[in-house]
Amino acid sequence: MRNIRLDVCYDGTRYSGWQRQTSHDNTIQGKLETALSRILSEPIEISASGRTDTGVHAIGQVVNFHTDAAMDCTELLAQLRRYLPEDIGIYSCREVSPRFHARLNALEKTYRYRVWNSELPCVFERRYVAEMPEKLDVEAMHEAAQLFLGTHDFSAFCANRKMKKSTVRTIKAFSVERVGEEIHFTVTGNGFLHNMVRILVGTLIEVGRGEREMDSIPMLFGAKREQAGFLAPGKGLCLMEVRY
């Protein structure tokens, strides 16, 4: 069987997240699987590097699937682009080694969280930013972000309170910077728990507001969900890149 890799982007605004639901298919996985199954005339199941939640976007999502179909990748790419809605885009389509698995082989992921931190209206970027016009201390948030670097138990940053698997993850880089009217939180790690990036950002925003002491951050490792910050809204988040 052939193994095909797709590099995908999407505006998550009108979807119930990545993962296909049994009852309906208003998901990005659902749209892609339906398109691929029709184009290739066989049921296609795809694996992504990871799920994204409702309203979350992706510029660099990576997926793969297996097929017996003979259609070449150029033709498949052209048909996919014709078939998919305008808020799901395909950067590339190529045959890869049979052993490549989009989720299991992912070594590193980078997410960006965009906050619109301005009194000015954000009409054109409104789907891709979380609006927080209040005063935020960007330097303090950047400094606090560095305390997350390294390998820690991120149990307090996991939406799943009954997580049975390991909640240990490694964060390799984490920057917070002002870009025009926005603040960008850019984090790279070997993997992220459910809602982890949005809870990390919520925690840093509490530091930026002066509501949380930076020194208390190391005490959050291995702690309970209640001790970490709020869940920042989904629409500000974008999966930027997956490295293999």
Place this chain on the structure above:
Amino acid sequence: MRNIRLDVCYDGTRYSGWQRQTSHDNTIQGKLETALSRILSEPIEISASGRTDTGVHAIGQVVNFHTDAAMDCTELLAQLRRYLPEDIGIYSCREVSPRFHARLNALEKTYRYRVWNSELPCVFERRYVAEMPEKLDVEAMHEAAQLFLGTHDFSAFCANRKMKKSTVRTIKAFSVERVGEEIHFTVTGNGFLHNMVRILVGTLIEVGRGEREMDSIPMLFGAKREQAGFLAPGKGLCLMEVRY
């Protein structure tokens, strides 16, 4: 009576253009007048620097209106922001000289037209660009754009074929440049006829495709609509700035 100036931006995607229609109010003027009339409890009529067509956007639209209401501008701005939909934004609200008129006093306007000139998907910018993935000669288009500079009869670039008023306008600057996956057409003039920017862009795109000789452009001054290029789609156009 007080004279109030608003600096406004909007995503024109879901509106039938700027100008209020008698039958329904799915227009930006309609939304603004309805909001202002309710907030100030009196019927408000606004004048804009100019109309924009269906699907056309604005970053720097300027409007003014007269009112007897005493509400201060800070409060009015806050209420407008609360009342207006998320695709219409207000940058500023201030009292100006009684003689200021957004349309009659406009000296210069700048429009930008964005073409997505790439095989890559344009998921995130899709509402604000016209997709034209074909090969386009940017240098030739820029050179041709310079032939429009100066004061000319732009009758061939006017959608209104029975225009009774003067079709003479002055173009002060016109650049065509590649910006990443996009080509930006940026034009400044003392005023523009109905659809003029979109027909200028359509004409330049024909030059960029190699379908139209650059040398023929001066022959378009004072010519008929048929002789100029096609009408480029509305969604790529944005009113950037009005100078007074």
